[in-house]
Amino acid sequence: MFFIGYHLSTMKRLRTILLVTIAYWVSARLGLLLAIPPGYATAVWPPSGVGLGAVLICGYWVLPGIWLGSFLANVQTALDGHAFLPSLLLPTGISLGAAAQAAVSTYLVRRFVDHCCALVEDRDIFKFFLLGGPVGCCINSSISVTLLLLLGKTSLTGYALNWLTWWVGDTIGVMIFTPLMLVLFGKPGAIWKMRRRTVALPLCLTFALVTAVFFNVREDGQQRRQQEFHRLADLAxxxxxxxxxxxxxxxxxxxxxxxxxxxxxxxxxxxxxxxxxxxxxxxxxxxxxxxxxxxxxxxxxxxxxxxxxxxxxxxxxxxxxxxxxxxxxxxxxxxxxxxxxxxxxxxxxxxxxxxxxxxxxxxxxxxxxxxxxxxxxxxxxxxxxxxxxxxxxxxxxxxxxxxxxxxxxxxxxxxxxxxxxxxxxxxxxxxxxxxxxxKLRLRLSDEDADVAVQAFFADLGFSHQSELLVQQTLNLGGRDWLLKISGRSEDFGQTLAAWYVLLGGMLFCGMLSGFLLILTGRTLQVEAIVLERTQALTDRNTQLGQEIADRQRTEAALRVSEEQFRLIIRKSPIPFAINNMKGVIEMLNDRFIEAFGYTLEDIPSLDAWWKLAYPDEAYRRQVSTDWLDAVASTKGEGMDIQSDGIRIICKDGSQRIADIRGVFIGERLLVMLNDITMRRVIEDELKHVNESLEQRIREEIAKSHEKDHLIIQQSRFAAMGEMIGNIAHQWRQPLNALGLTLANLQDAYEYNELTGEYLLGQVKVGNQLIQKMSTTIDDFRHFFRPSKERQIFSAKQAIEEAMALVSASFNNNNISIELEIVDDALIQGFPNEFSQVLLNLFANAKDAILARRISKGNVRIRIAMDGSWVTVTIADNGGGIPDTVLGKIFEPYFSTKEMGTGIGLYMSKVIIEESIKGHLDVRNYENGAEFSIRCPLGYAVKATGK
The missing domain is CATH 3.30.450.350 (CHASE domain)
Incomplete structure (x- = not known):
């Protein structure tokens, strides 16, 4: 990078900061000399370029010098007779903006300009001017003009023009003075010192010429304003x-x-x-x-x-x-x-x-x-x-x-x-x-009166410090009245000519700076290329001498190597042939003659080979055409020629199958014929074996399907047995009640108390009991009716129906069953299979509670939604599942019960995962086991209750 200050001592750093402060202040005074009345705007602000150059060369530690230099340059105009501390706010803010602009511009240049230490390539120079100039210079113009607005030094209507003027001055200052800083102090010195005559000297001369022309034009404008002002003042x-x-x-x-x-x-x-x-x-x-x-x-x-x-x-x-x-x-x-x-x-x-x-x-x-x-x-x-x-x-x-x-x-x-x-x-x-x-601001005062009452009259805006000022003593009635007239420069003609000269000239200087950097950068690139190529030619000459000696040694070695190669090819266990580009076969190795029976006398050329090896004309035309096309397309590209599965007729009339490969060696083609006849025979046998294996696999899959069907049937029969037990529990109470009703009828008959009204009442009770048992039969039949299509059903309804089937059995065994509905949801699948899973889990919970002789058994069911999933948990207080078998509980034929089949939980997991596309998991929770069913949602309706 440019910077050189990492290893400087503290005193040297302080000295450098002081020099940066002085340079910034001096360049600021130069910028003020170029200011154009009446607004004292300037088209170039040299300190912006000096500040950026200082940070690029030395590093961020010189920023205090930039701040101090800017503060000293602005504090004189700020102390305008107002309160001391408020007057310091403006130069302090402008100085902070100048330091921030230099820091940010330096960061942008170092971050995005690839070779910012040299600025040789056109792309780097363009990025340097863009980031350090128009982009970076937005910072101080925004900070300072906003501060001027807040302090009442400018109006909102003039904000845009003041911002633009500030930005243009800073940008041109960077384009002119940053390159000058780099040329004088930048590193690497070899690159930047070369540019002192080609960049710095023309740029300084052009800047001086533009400045001289500007001063001349500005002075002419000032004289015209003075003449116009004095003309009006004299008339007044x-x-x-x-x-x-x-x-x-x-x-x-x-x-x-x-x-x-x-x-x-x-x-x-x-x-x-x-x-x-x-x-x-x-x-x-x-x-x-x-x-x-x-x-x-x-x-x-x-x-x-x-x-x-x-x-x-x-x-x-x-x-x-x-x-x-x-x-x-x-x-x-x-x-x-x-x-x-x-x-x-x-x-x-x-x-x-x-x-x-x-x-x-x-x-x-x-x-x-x-x-x-x-x-x-x-x-x-x-x-x-x-x-x-x-x-x-x-x-x-x-x-x-x-x-x-x-x-x-x-x-x-x-x-x-x-x-x-x-x-x-x-x-x-x-x-x-x-x-x-x-245009005229007048002040009339009585010079003979007390100071406190001197002024007769004063226009708003009159200034004693105006550069346009005249005065005249008027005598009236024995008293001397002093008339002073001041004017503002902007009221007597805008100095557009001076502004255009300065702006145009400084823009030209900035463009000249970029052009000279590009020109010298290209010169450096050309010089580097010349040096590189000169060195390359020297190295190449040395290399050529070495290559000539190496070639001579190589040719001698090749002659020996060729003889060895021919010997290796001749004795190779793989058939080889060599032919030239004219189609003449120059060599056949021993294995070729042994495998196919042909000698050089039989096949002196490719034409003879085609006719003997491929007697079928159509097949010969196909093979020869493909081969010759491949040879023509790959010659000179260093690629191999290949042709697989070619049938060759041997001299004895037998047929062989070969994969043919060809590679160019100079102007000759080395051809290898790999005999794959035996491999083809083995492949055919393997193909037959694979077909037999595929048939066996299909048969085993069919048997597996039959086994799965049997397991499903066993699961349904087990569930049916459980259901029959539940039906027995459901029917016991209505049957007892029905028997009692019949006994009452008999007693009424024997005691002559059987009236028509009493008979109808007992018949009605009997019908209600029979209807209740019929409903149980319908529930049982609905449970075992097969579902042909997937359908959307309510999780809450399915659970409540399953609970109804087991409620009598649970009540008889003093087991409570509770349902908590956090969110109801609709599930897509087979509802009877889902009910089968629930009944299986209910039965397992009941068996666990009875096996451990829990006096007050409890089964808790909870429905809740989790995003796009519904979760149904079934928890009991039956003591849980031993940790040693918890991981195997869903395996087929594995059971923790002495008389269990081991298929209920297995089939439950299969139903949930395959039919409903969900998950079934289990864990030990508190004082029992908790099964969790997660199913994808169709859509859900919010409902909360127990």
Whole structure:
């Protein structure tokens, strides 16, 4: 195999694990350099190939290095400001997936690639790339992408694409970098070192070229995205600046209205402000806030009540943010007019100077006579949790001087102000972008405000770390507002060109890797074949020299051997002949001449032999044709020619039978004629003897059948005798009762008590007794009626009928008989023969109980099913059967009873096994014997009882 680490010391192993960790981390950084924004997917992940190569070369013990390298490569991106321990879960899981993938891929390669240490044959290279690449790389992609889904780092809709991207990157990484690892460090070194120039060098150059082209294409894509982003961002900034300028112009025009008249009514303000706000969309409201000294507060509130015909007071917000009557202070800046009124009515009467941020902006506007903006504030009329700002422009008494700060403070009449909701301002300013608005993420902050309240507005998804980011400082109302705009790379054009270049290039590198391995593998195979054949030629030349010398020695030995062979053939006790391919007979041995009488002068050729040995023309044609066809078909194949039972006419006119065999020796045919004449005579005699033996066997079988018939008859007669005894027991009680009935009739007659009614009653009793005896006769006749056909019968019914036949005999001998039915079943066979078996077993049980003088005899019968079989057990308490004779109890004429025939149990076993196709067995059980009858089922009906 590849691996080299079985005998390394602990320190060397630790050093190797550290090197694997470094190699994995460095290759991971290389893979990240090849990542393509916006998703930072990559078509090649070198660590997958480095990890597989490390395990193949060193063994499974380097897996900790793979895990650690993967962990270090992923932990930096995982620590994203969230909790420390949860952030480590993702790199830990990805690292485990990387180690598992390397381990499983190594196992698959070692298990299914025959020569994985060399990768020379095409089949092995294909299996290596298939198992280590597409198959093995399913592991980490499945584990890692599933973990990303569970941690909320990706969505279910993007699961398939993320899995595919991960799998493709790992697969191509294996196809490129695993061969490089093997070329640099694989064993056997002779094979892999040869491939450094032919595989590693072209592969590295191609990889570098593809990487350079990829970087160029990616950089071009990034520049295009930057240009498109800056174009949209510049348009947005200019439009926002223009929007701010429109607000200042609108407030200047509103101030001009107040400068032109000493008294502006609510109606005049409404008409002018409505027209103004209709042209400036970003303003939520425009207001007139009157400067009211404390000395004029009461008069002002009274005037406002009379003018609006409603309750009016100057108000401020309390600590809870609720509006309340303003406290006493030196002066107030009260919202007097507001447009539009309906949406902004809560702001009427509000003292703008009661809140520090507003007061600061008011004082700056008053003292500078310039537009002044507040820091980010929550508007009084705000309902949607949107930050806002107020733009104040002071209005002075035109009759009073206002050149200095002190003069402006004395000449102040009030303020015109615009209410900005910053979110609405952004929407209005950027509405011209249409669908492209969603490409920009804006954040507007007041750089002069406290850090806690800097942000006016921020789009969801705005990122300070985005590579697409611009910022611009906007001055409005004496405050610096910082506008930042970020964008996502994927919104400014997909980098499909870079992806196609990377994917196509890396696929080409992977295919090039496989092609170079196949090419060098074939080169190695050719070199091995050349070396093998060169060595074979050298060995063959040496062998040829040896063969020439051996042949010369062999030829000399053959000449001697041929003479010896001819001598052996000539003196052989079996007839031999030799002829050449032209049909000329060259030799006949002495035994041939002796057996058949022909010499070479008589049969110089095969044609002469055919005519003399087979004078019958038809037989000669048959024998010669078969022989010549066999010779033609077997020549050159080294097979023997045979022809058996050929009749040959000898020179003296006698006939012999021979089995002929022929074998080629060079261009000659050696023919052996084995004389089997005497064997045929003996075979005929044996055939006659066999026929006589077969006749004797048939006669003995017939006698055996007669003997079996006699045994059956004896068994039936024995059963008949038992039945007659049972009938005697059955009839004794009704006969006694019948005698008593007749005696009663006689007494009634003698005492003149014989009435018609009494006579009929006694006759009825007598008929019942006679009917009972008749039923016994029917049962007896049914038992001995022969069955002509097999039939299906109930085991329960057959047992109950047999019990009825022996019940009287058992009762007279104080023997109880019990039937337990676990399952009733139907049996196929001859019911009377089955009953004969039962009666025989009942009789044996009764005899055993009586012989041992058991005071309370008991016979138990049980029916149960066992799968497709029914089992009937008959057990007694008669003491059992001696172990010495238990094995012989079913043999014919063997009996344990002094007057027994020894045929009852034998015939019972024959009936069960041959007629019913079942089994009859016996064993000693508890205090008696138990016979078991097992019969195949037809079908069964469940029934339980006793």
């Amino acid at each position: 900034i200019h439009n926002i600046e223009d929007e701010f300028q429109r607000y200042q112009i609108a407030l200047d025009s509103l101030r001009g209205m107040f400068d032109s008249s000493q008294s502006i009514t609510q109606e005049a303000f409404h008409i002018f402000a409505k027209q103004l706000t209709s042209h400036v969309n970003g303003l939520q409201a425009v207001e007139w806030a009157l400067h009211v000294p404390n000395s004029q507060r009461g008069l002002f509130e009274s005037e406002q009540k009379n003018a609006a015909d409603r309750v009016f007071s100057i108000r401020e917000r309390n600590a809870a943010g609720q509006l309340q009557t303003a406290a006493d202070r030196d002066e107030y800046v009260v919202v007097t007019y507001i447009e539009p009124m309906d949406a902004n009515r809560p702001a009427l009467g509000y003292d703008l100077a009661s809140e520090p941020k507003r007061r600061m902006a008011l004082e700056r506007a008053r003292d500078t006579n310039q537009l002044s903006a507040t820091a980010p504030i929550e508007l009084v009329q705000e309902t949607r949790h949107q930050s806002g700002a107020l733009l104040f422009l002071p209005v002075y008494d035109p009759q009073a001087p206002s050149a200095t700060v002190e003069q402006r403070q004395l000449a102040l009449k009030g303020y015109v102000l615009g209410v900005l909701r910053v979110g609405d301002v952004m929407d209005t300013a950027l509405s011209f972008l249409g669908g492209e608005r969603k």
